[in-house]
Amino acid sequence: xxxxxxxxxxxxxxxxxxxxxxxxxxxxxxxxxxxxxxxxxxxxxxxxxxxxxxxxxxxxxxxxxxxxxxxxxxxxxxxxxxxxxxxxxxxxxxxxxxxxxxxxxxxxxxxxxxxxxxxxxxxxxxxxxxxxxxxxxxxxxxxxxxxxxxxxxxxxxxxxxxxxxxxxxxxxxxxxxxxxxxx
Numbered sequence: 001x002x003x004x005x006x007x008x009x010x011x012x013x014x015x016x017x018x019x020x021x022x023x024x025x026x027x028x029x030x031x032x033x034x035x036x037x038x039x040x041x042x043x044x045x046x047x048x049x050x051x052x053x054x055x056x057x058x059x060x061x062x063x064x065x066x067x068x069x070x071x072x073x074x075x076x077x078x079x080x081x082x083x084x085x086x087x088x089x090x091x092x093x094x095x096x097x098x099x100x101x102x103x104x105x106x107x108x109x110x111x112x113x114x115x116x117x118x119x120x121x122x123x124x125x126x127x128x129x130x131x132x133x134x135x136x137x138x139x140x141x142x143x144x145x146x147x148x149x150x151x152x153x154x155x156x157x158x159x160x161x162x163x164x165x166x167x168x169x170x171x172x173x174x175x176x177x178x179x180x181x182x183x
Contacts, residue, residue: 029087031089032088032089035165039169041172049070053135054083055075058072066171066173070167070171078148079099079155079163079164082164084131084135089165095163096156099148102128102145103149
C-alpha cells in the first residue's frame with residue numbers, strides 16, 4: 001500500500017465523521033432529538049414554537065389540537081418560554097439553579113471567564129440567556145426572568161428537562177382526550 005493511499009483513508013474517514021456531527025454535537029441537543037424522535041407530534045409542535053414563537057403558535061393552533069394543548073401549557077408555565085432553546089428538553093439543571101445562573105448573567109457585564117464558569121456548572125445558562133435576549137431584549141428578559149423565579153418556587157428542585165417533558169407528554173392524545181387532533 002502506498003503512503004499516499006495510507007494517509008488518504010484516515011483523512012476521508014475523519015471528514016465523514018466530523019461532517020456528520022459525531023464530534024461536535026451538543027449532548028443535550030442529541031438527547032433531546034432522541035426523545036423527540038419517539039414523540040413525532042410533540043416534535044413538530046416544539047419545532048413550530050422554536051421557528052415561530054410560543055405566542056404565535058398559541059394564537060394560530062387549532063382548538064383541541066396537540067399544538068394548542070402544548071402551547072397553552074407552556075404559555076401558562078413559569079419556565080415554558082425556555083422550550084425555545086434547543087436542548088432544553090434534556091436539561092438536567094435544577095430550575096432554581098438555572099434561573100439563578102441566568103439572573104446573574106443578565107444582571108452584569110459578563111466575561112468569557114464567567115461564561116465558561118457557568119457552562120462548567122452543567123447549566124447551559126448562556127444559551128438560555130442568549131435566547132431570552134434575542135427574543136425580548138435585556139429589560140424584558142430581566143422582567144421575564146424575575147417572573148419565572150417568583151412563579152417557579154414549586155418546581156425549584158425539579159430538572160428543567162423533566163419538567164418540560166412532563167408538560168409536553170400531558171398533551172399526547174393517549175393521555176389527553178381533548179387533544180385528539182393532530183397539530
